[in-house]
Amino acid sequence: MRVIPTDVLDKDGNLEKIEYYDELGGFQFQAMWDPVDEQNADNRREFREWANNMAKRMDYEVAK
Numbered sequence: 001m002r003v004i005p006t007d008v009l010d011k012d013g014n015l016e017k018i019e020y021y022d023e024l025g026g027f028q029f030q031a032m033w034d035p036v037d038e039q040n041a042d043n044r045r046e047f048r049e050w051a052n053n054m055a056k057r058m059d060y061e062v063a064k
Contacts, residue, residue: 002061003028005052014039018051020060028060 003020008030010016019030031051037043052062 001028001059002063003055004063005048005055015044015047018048020055020062023063029055029058 002023004023006019006021007015008017008019015033017030017032020028022028031047031054033047037047055062
């Protein structure tokens with residue numbers, strides 16, 4: 001199944017989680033940001049890579 005990652009930000013603009021939806025808009029799963037991790041570009045990039053790799057390990061195809 002193909003999924004589309006969607007960033008969810010808090011009121012301050014920090015990444016809170018990434019939600020993954022199928023192509024029909026149905027929620028599939030989410031990856032939660034660890035609040036003790038610093039919010040910076042490198043950490044967010046690494047988190048997105050980790051979350052997408054997790055999705056692939058669960059046999060999802062991640063849309064670009």
